[in-house]
Amino acid sequence: MAGQIYAGHSRCYDAIVVGAGIQGLFAAYQLAKRGQKTLLLEQFPLPHTRGSSQGQSRIIRSAYPQDYYILMMGEAYRLWAALEAEAGVKLYRPTPMLVLGHQENPKFQNYRQSIERHHIPSEAFTPQALAQKFSGFYPHGGEMAVSDLSAGVLYANKALQAVQDQFQRQGGTVHDGEKVLNILPGALVTVSTSQGEYQAKRLVVTAGPWTNRLLAPLGLQLPLQPLRISVCYWKAKGQGHGSHRSLEQFPCFLSAGLSGHAHDVYGLPSDEYPGLVKICYHHGSPVDPDQPDQLGHASAVPDVRILQDFVRKYLPGLEPEPAVQERCLYTNTPDEDFVLDRHPRFRNIIIGAGFSGHGFKFAPVIGKILCELSLGEEPFYNLAPFQISRFSTPSKANL
Template sequence: MPTADVIVLGLGAMGSAAAYHLARRGVRVAGIEQYTPAHDRGSSHGRSRIIREAYFEHPDYVPLIQRAYELWRGLEQETRERLLIMTGGLMIGPHEGVLVQGALASARTHRLPHELISAEEVQRRFPPFRLPPSTVAVQEPNAGVLFPEACVRAHLDGAAAAGAALHFEEAVRRWSASVDRVEVTTSRATYTAGRLVVTAGPWAPAVLRELGLPLQVERNVMYWFAPLRNGQAFAPDRFPIYICEYRKDAFFYGFPALPDGSVKVAHHHSGQWCTPDTIRREVGPDEVDRMRALLAGHLPDAGGELQQTATCMYTNTPDGHFLIDRHPQWGTVTIACGFSGHGFKFASVVGEVLADLALDGRTRHRIALFRLARFS
């Protein structure tokens, strides 16, 4: 007899959400994760993640993020735990830059509330900023902060409560599929099911090696600084999340202060290719100095004492859009990977999409942008 109806391989942001949605539909789920719940070895950690609606990457993301908001708020009500705070958001850069123009395109396409404001107005509303006079910003109210570890745990707890069998600290050795059956062998056991969902994050290039997917794993660093002065100005009720295009196609982003008072900032894409086995976890003083220099030019009050650093991995596609689809050879296998450093906020709705695809082979959500065929 099969171990489960569906096996979910990888229980980070996307896998935990897939297990949750599948189990709540009455499906027997076996979830497999090589590390502990809500671990810090992949892409689903870091104490905070941005969520935003005026999505500069493409207008097609907007209906998905709107559904994601609904699902995150439903999960909050179910768990009675805070998973999300709304702070508003700023997309800052040159008027003709990809960030500002992309945010405006999504806002106008979907008639989202927003304002286009000058650098002077940004500084009036949010005094910590110091921006070049030529800079503008798209300000939107529907943006904020997700707490990633709490989000992953909430999905895992909900999946388990609905009957999912979740197996941690089991490394996958191999998997195979046929027209009506899948088999996964781990370091501890062999599991069989009618369907497989692969949500392996930066391990996807290895797990899905036979597909030759054009994925590149990238090392990125997160930094937490104590404000140098005026710490109260970074409080979540006074300061937004933001992304800043500080030169053409180069970005950094940041958050309001966390409860401990620290302010998190990071580059969006570092260009340092790696694998999960070769990633350098240590953060060098030269990297800290580069981030301090960025802060000195844009948020000088943020660059106080360094409190913490951490690394994470992006799994990038060539076009920066996700990869969510059925396996081209095996209809019993659904894959989701290549979230390119901007996927976490969508985890709640991606879980719903993956449950649809695994059980029905289709979804009501518009995911044509994410099909595998674009890389054929």
């Protein structure tokens, strides 16, 4: 039963992880693999749709403008493959991803140059070749594309379950439906929940949009902005029995600096709903994660209208109205880079946050990094882009 504590269960652990999204699951799994007696706490009954990790699909890709992300993805692919082999579950399918943009656009050029610099398997398309190879795309503004041939689709919900299963097979303990109420720092961290009290030598906080509520009593507030994202699915015009197959072969894509769009639009082939493609705007509306359906009208981003405009211009073979609308939560940092760091004062409290809508693919590496930080080790990667100190005015009232 969710959140139930059984008689005789220990309340003292080597490590506690708060938050059972994909990042917390991988952190707990890595800790358990390292021989740490680990408790994973989740405030909602599992599985749930209240956070950022749920859903059927996510894009996995090597293509990034930033070198540090590309370097992390090399290991991420290997760790995803290792999890597939260990769990005996298919978690990924290869699908080329197109980066769309104007030849002269700096953002598009950053993608193209990084792909070339890191020798990512790719192919460049002129506007004419793009329209010929991928008949669904209409580069109405003369856009070209470069493909990431290492890309694909991750099966998100299957991945969540696979990591949880492997964590428990390593001896890890999951308590879901159990909300954390208070964290008392010390050589042994004390975590009070709706069901009881636990102690551990180290704590990892991966609580998504609820992160600052846990950090505030510890004298730290990060510049995290929860956003509600519209996840939209679209069907082909005049869709018949034969069109399902063509949409299943639809590539992943990511727009990079298209005129009239401040943020990226991205898409995935038919998967969740047969005959529908997933197309979303990489931005949303500020929201209280406990009341995700309540939006302030003044702050609401008209993301569905932006998507309708994009579909009308670039994918005219799709219906102009989404067939299905769902929602997801992002937790954004100002620079959209992650937070992977120790608490500035309490060094046995580790924070993984601000994954800004693009962290799922990195989760195996992020979990390993959080594990290493909690064990007092220095990870292989340069973590300067992810350190708390990069923010100019973090709240340190009690530090």
